[in-house]
Amino acid sequence: MNVLLLGSGGREHALAWKLAASPMLKKLYATPGNPGIAREAELVALDVADHSSVAAFCREKEIGLVVVGPEAPLVAGLADDLRAAGIRVFGPSRAAAQLEGSKGFTKDLCARYAIPTAAYGRFDRLEPARAYVEKTGAPIVIKADGLAAGKGVTVAMTMAEALAALEACFDGSFGSAGAEVVVEEFLTGEEASFFCLCDGTTALPFGTAQDHKRVGEGDTGPNTGGMGAYSPAPVMSPAMVEATMREIIEPTMRGMAEMGMPFSGVLFAGLMMTAEGPKLIEYNVRFGDPECQVLMMRLKDDLLVLLNAAVDGQLGHMSVRWSDEAALTVVMAAKGYPGTPEKGSPIGGVDEASGEHVEIFHAGTAVKDGALVANGGRVLNVTATGATVGAAQERAYRAVDRIDWPQGFCRRDIGWRAVERETAK
Template identity: 65%
Template structure:
């Protein structure tokens, strides 16, 4: 791996990218860090650029003009659209999988078929390309059942239906266009029983390096009530992921996936984020993401003690076998503050105050959906802030995070008050 300093372009402008920028800035290997488009939080620690990630030619030209050594693609949409392919074709190193490998996230049906071929443990499933086929499959499988839009739906295309009526409505919503092109096909899965966990690994297509574990909170409200969201909070490590469970996840799920993708001629280079259900039989794959999770990335970056820039470049260069990843023994916990109405339509532009009152060195507020109206910080999306803290225990990290939340003056926002409770109850 090269040892000179690097210019890095970070694609994205959410909480995940703020956390990645925060971790990258700690690396002595960084010469310039530019985020496109970034956000006000990122702009406080890095350069930002107005660059449309959907315009691949413009991204390539920007990289050449600014001597970018590595592009780090944060969100899933540019990966599924093939941005990594066009960068690599132009001779620019990139952290993030190809369009073909991104099908692991871009199509839930693709992943389920891969699991069936490779013997990877996952829930029984049926796929349907029409409303009629979906309803027929539902009658065969019964309820409770999980209904998923096949494509990218920003974490909102999943319904855990307890009744046939709920499932029917979910299938009809997909085929009526509620999730756009993501709902052109539907996957129906048996509902697994167990505890959910998130497991992360980095791969260069050959070597797989396990990262840390986390647990997300997908439902909108306390007590895991309300619709699924992109995530309302997370903590790391996840107590349910014991050393034995991590070893099984690597040997039964992640490594077979990397081998199967390599055998297809579409190796995965980047992050593999396995959403798991830990059942009585062991880990089962719920779904894959091919990028760092959000808000899981925030807690992972707070615990990472090795050099993130070196890790990402090693994955891009194919030298992961020579790379060591180290973590703090501390726990980390993040609380998402979202605009009222999320995950539905929200009003933008409400003012956010009080961030300057948070002066705890073990707490970082990552911006997820903010913008500036003059000098005034305002909400510009659904999930707006991810208030993240570390501590010797999850309980300590939780206390710090909620103490910081209490200092933020934003009446139009809301948050869950029970992030981390499951870990505390163990």
């Protein structure tokens, strides 16, 4: 089977690496890709916003499956247009992608189907939002309603932070994504990421992870797209997974079907483990980044078989096998991130840092004059496995230290919660 993979980040490199290992795969194409993905796939130049040209390429190359990595093409309805052209695609419809494309849509779904989540208000003007925040008090969470590349959420610990975040949204800091704002109750607990493969009817649990959103060690500083992750998430006990499926995932699947927008693809639930049980923070409609990297390292089954089963409505007959080992990824970012990152700095030692139990996934890289250079904010995902999270962490940082990139930085405490649990045993 020929497969087309859309995307250019570390998530897509991890997907390409796993898809390339499938005996079902005949040829893998990717657009736009990156230098790491180029080792697994033939890179092609396509305008993903031009859905008809993507469909024409798929017909020309006899593409049997399109795998959409990032969220923006899904929210733009690419999956609908490809399906209308008779092309099989892994990813939700435009309507179903509202679960990520509009935080307000998801909050209203939770209210309608009694899905546990934080109390909230939705606003399209500053003054009512400001009044709600002043009445509720801090800490409080301010979210741009639309897609903001992981940067549209502010966990405001003070009123000043909350009001500044509101003003940033309505002043256009996040473009159209901030034209509407969701204001949420601050939840106390431990966060976790929970994934399911979905075929419109069945949701098949597909692993747990925890990521680190804040840019600084000790979970300080502004939110980012993610500075590292590990899997499995110790807080997601079998009882927590069962409760999440029963109280959150299954009502969502039923509700989306009832509303005429059955969900097919990856359903990524960002959860808070509270004293009352799991509560939904947000949904994403694609694999997380960098959570995908650690999931792919642990997945024992053929990813392409599983994705085809989701597209064909056959997940009820499938199961997923995972390595007993833990996986951990450290994001190496360019100085300036999550603000304006410095681009163009040379990176050495990447191949030397790779090895047994260690994969380095490219996120924001390019090749210039034959040399690897930084070309984005999050640049490399140094990913390792080990018998414990602590062992995986040690391997990952050993690999980080082999990479020669003075203009890069990373957090040195990825996995700290799990390592503390392990050392306390």
